[in-house]
Amino acid sequence: MTNLTNILAKLTALIEKNKAYIIDGSLNRNLLAADARKYDPELLNLLQKDAELKEHFFAATDGGLVFKKDVFLQFIMNKEFLPDSYTKYKIKIGLGADDGSLLSESGDVVLNWPYKDAILEGGQDKEDQKRSEVFFNEVLAPDQITRLFDDKVFTNWKRYDKDGERDLDELKDDDNLIIKGNNLVVLHSLKKRYAGRVKMIYIDPPYNTGNDSFGYNDRFNHASWLTFMRNRLNAAKMLLANDSVLAIQIDDDEHAYLKVLADEILGRDNFVKSIALKMSTASGVKTAHRDRTILKEKEHILIYKRGTLRVTPEYIKADEWDSEFQFVLEGKESGKYKVIKLSEYLKQNNIDANANSDEFKEFVIKNADIIWRRAFIRGSWKEKSLANPSEVIVNKGENGIAYYYGGRQMYFYKEKFHEFYDENTKKFGPSSLLGDLWADINTGRIFNEGGVELRNGKKAEQILARLLRMFTKPGDLVMDYHLGSGTTSAVAHKMGRQYIGIEQLYYGDNDPMNRLQNVINGDQSGISKGVNWQGGGSFVYANIMNNxxxxxxxxxxxxxxxxxxxxxxxxxxxxxxxxxxxxxxxxxxxxxxxxxxxxxxxxxxxxxxxxLYVNYEDINDPLFKVSEKDKEFNKKLYEKN
Known part of the structure; x- marks a missing residue:
């Protein structure tokens, strides 16, 4: 195995002997890189003087040697070379090309940051714990990551159902899973069984605000966060099915960076929409700084697709009367049509014309099939209607009956009636198609949802319920690898979706395990009443085996x-x-x-x-003392046909 430390030491000593690369008493890395890019003969001859450097930076061919420029450039851009830390990317965060050069040097732009070429293990297991990053560089430290992503051994297998916790006796293909452990390692371990099967991944990752669970203490906290996200997104995308979505909830602090990063990993063509989600109102203590900032009210949900996007349209309650509906069509049943203004009709029938009155609301609901507004049309039916502007023209076509009057089509109020959710209750009535602005979900009254709380913010069950309705159907597999208090799994459980939840932090009484046990026992908070949740079901728990x-x-x-x-x-x-x-x-x-x-x-x-963890290939090694039960269930996890 190549000794990378020796190579770095030899290269530094060799280059420092060449005074051309010493500027103001220090080795000039930029000058060295420039000579490498133009294949400077003096530099290439210098590198060939040492056998180990020659072997590492040159490839032998029948005609001689080929300089491995990219390998050399990554070495000298690595901070260890001068020395510093393992990374080939700029210390300043910004935009750059894929080879680490500046934006001006390339049209293929990706996001660059320190440690981008590294793996951040991220082994924090308590919410308030701060620790130094454990980085494994993909190029310069291959010996440290060769086995990090191998299948790992899981232990402490349990099933939770209405009778509580018990030892697992069977692992079924449609079991719900809750796995405790490093989410990066777990994601890679799930590839063999679940690659291409997950219909929706939702994550609410740490926002890197200083107030959340991303407690890493390195001075490149932003770079660490980007590396953290990149590693996990790369792993997660392998689990997505061909007609699936990945949804990431994030706030303004990292939204723009995350969008560029996700475009690179998931494909810009697969970006669907950035949903603006109202999370709070500009009131209370927030307004103390209103003269120095713009108050935060929203977060974002980035939506990416894999393969064909399938969306079930979502509607929201129409709270205000649409005053465009100004007419009534009498005689629909008899065929003796008469058009009258709505205001006159209300007056003739002594009905309160105040749109906010209960009488008015009841009337328009009951008569939605005769109240109408004018809709623009083109073509022959417009011409026929204009030829007889005072008559009601009827077209009985394959798609139903259409009515025309005065060169316009009648659009009846009943066309605005759809199924929608008011708070957590399913209703049918006047509603509007939902777009990318979600301001109708009450996120301020979720303190007791699921019987758990998180000081750094859990998400409303309504948010997850809406996403699941839009992008999945009962029986589909959904995943959340930043499970937190367990909202995603709780909602999936109530809505009949199979789920996998991964969480590496311990939350004590607010652990997702407790929340899901509450769900099984018939928890009536959140969306429960809206989906008529009565309890039941089960989930399987396991945690990654540490070494x-x-x-x-x-x-x-x-x-x-x-x-x-x-x-x-x-x-x-x-x-x-x-x-x-x-x-x-x-x-x-x-x-x-x-x-x-x-x-x-x-x-x-x-x-x-x-x-750090026990690899599955070592499961029979007596050193690790893996129980026979654990061996049985790990075999089922990894070796299922």
């Missing part, structure tokens, strides 16, 4: 020198010690001299990151 991750957590919890020394001794004899570490050189006296932060950092760096 060295347990050691990592103990390091983070260590309090004193004795803790650190005990962990050092354990690490030197463990199975997860990195192959790059020589345990004989771990001097205890030198270790004692380090600060607590340095001890903790060193202990974490001793871990081979491929051993």
């Amino acid at each position: 060295s991750n347990k050691f990592r957590k103990r390091v983070e919890a260590a309090m004193n020198d004795s803790d650190y020394l005990a962990l050092l001794k354990e690490a030197t004899s463990s199975s997860f010690l990195s192959y790059r570490v020589d345990p004989k050189k771990l001097n205890e006296e030198e270790f004692r001299k380090l600060s607590s932060a340095e001890k903790r950092r060193l202990l974490l760096e001793l871990i081979d990151n491929n051993t």
